[in-house]
């Protein structure tokens with residue numbers, strides 16, 4: 690008897706690849722099958738509680754959402770999905786065939802209701818930013834898959850993207866805009882990059898955005914947490930710039946080394 694295939698995401702279509710290349714992001718409707726979404730949501734609630742804040746407070750303090758790391762590629766429950774995402778990342782990045790996708794990180798992301806008392810940071814607005822500079826990597830090409838684990842309307846604080854902003858190069862670290870925002874330093878973004886506005890997701894829908902694409906999200910104005918699962922991937926040849934990133938520990942790493950296979954395995 691053949692083993693049942695473990696549930697994973699569907700492959701991206703050519704239209705989605707084209708949209709991603711042109712706009713820097715793409716919507717992926719029905720990316721995950723319902724049984725996998727239900728399993729992921731149950732995992733998230735098991736470690737974070739139904740209110741999305743029973744986990745330990747993350748050392749990476751940011752207002753966007755309350756994060757909870759998972760077992761990542763080492764978790765046999767998650768690996769088939771993470772591999773499926775790696776195969777898609779490879780298709781989306783459109784590098785030469787020798788370049789695969791490398792896992793970079795994955796978290797459950799509960800944006801907490803803005804109107805409630807919360808024990809965690811993570812009940813704020815996701816102000817517009819790029820991810821690239823924060824990753825401390827020597828080349829772009831990386832991307833984030835943002836997967837809705839429930840039906841999410843714009844008022845829960847869903848993602849918005851500035852189409853074409855991935856062609857503007859690096860636009861600063863998100864902590865450097867002070868009281869203002871990215872549009873103070875780069876007003877041309879407003880003129881040249883149409884804003885998708887906050888998207889509506891059905892559970893299992895996803896978006897994928899390049900780490901150079903400017904994106905943001907509003908506050909969560911609903912009563913409960915906004916449940917999402919985020920997986921990040923890079924081209925397999927990325928190297929560490931030597932800068933201190935927020936996303937990973939660099940102790941023992943050598944300047945310009947490739948990301949190590951233990952923590953950042955090639956996936957797909």
Ligand SMILES: O=C(O)CCC(=O)C(=O)O
Pocket residue numbers: 753754798800815820833835846904905906917919
């Ligand atoms: O979930 C959010 O509000 C922000 C997520 C984000 O910035 C990202 O996935 O790069």
